[in-house]
Amino acid sequence: MPFSSRLGVPRCPPLVQVVDSPLDPFLSFVVCASLCDPLCTLWLIPFAALICDSVYNALMPIPPEIQGHKYILLTTFRKVGTAVPTPVWFGDDNDHLFVMTRSDSGKSKRIRNHPQVRVAPCTMRGKPTGPQFSASARILPPQDWPRARKTLHRKYWAARLPIWSKLNIYLEISAFTS
Numbered sequence: 813m814p815f816s817s818r819l820g821v822p823r824c825p826p827l828v829q830v831v832d833s834p835l836d837p838f839l840s841f842v843v844c845a846s847l848c849d850p851l852c853t854l855w856l857i858p859f860a861a862l863i864c865d866s867v868y869n870a871l872m873p874i875p876p877e878i879q880g881h882k883y884i885l886l887t888t889f890r891k892v893g894t895a896v897p898t899p900v901w902f903g904d905d906n907d908h909l910f911v912m913t914r915s916d917s918g919k920s921k922r923i924r925n926h927p928q929v930r931v932a933p934c935t936m937r938g939k940p941t942g943p944q945f946s947a948s949a950r951i952l953p954p955q956d957w958p959r960a961r962k963t964l965h966r967k968y969w970a971a972r973l974p975i976w977s978k979l980n981i982y983l984e985i986s987a988f989t990s
Contacts, residue, residue, distance in 0.1 A: 872988050873907040877942040880932050882967075885934035886911060886985070887944075895930075896922065899938040901971065902985075903963025909985040910952075910960035914977055923949045923983060930987060948987040951984035957982050 836949035878884060887897045898919060903910045909931070913919050923929065932944040952960055964971045 881933040885932045886932040905963045911983040914979045915981045946989045949985045952982045
């Protein structure tokens with residue numbers, strides 16, 4: 813179901829303009845040029861492309877620019893729209909990326925509030941090394957954790973060590989758009 817339908821917002825005709833924020837290179841705004849969606853028409857708001865289904869980006873599998881890297885820069889968004897980039901380990905399986913994090917971490921709280929994220933390949937310190945992609949993240953239910961754990965164990969030997977917290981959960985990142 814489209815995100816806008818869940819909010820009760822009607823679909824807009826494709827009359828939008830994507831504007832990059834001059835203050836934050838990781839944040840874009842969508843200006844809706846139609847009158848059918850008051851959410852997009854009245855405000856320049858972050859995530860407008862995710863609320864308004866006017867921007868038709870084709871979903872794609874895991875981008876090749878991310879495959880083969882050790883770290884991704886996972887950018888989540890606070891309720892007010894501020895981007896919070898975090899370098900993380902990731903495992904990949906088919907069209908999904910998996911990330912392990914603590915259940916009480918800021919990442920998991922922000923994803924619970926707003927599942928739209930951005931990912932980009934990066935260094936261990938979080939310096940982006942490639943293009944950024946929009947995606948959707950969700951907290952996996954416990955029955956899906958073994959599959960996510962397996963993808964991380966396959967890639968990182970340190971993830972196999974029994975030193976990790978009992979509060980760990982797994983995130984699934986999918987539905988990539990350019």
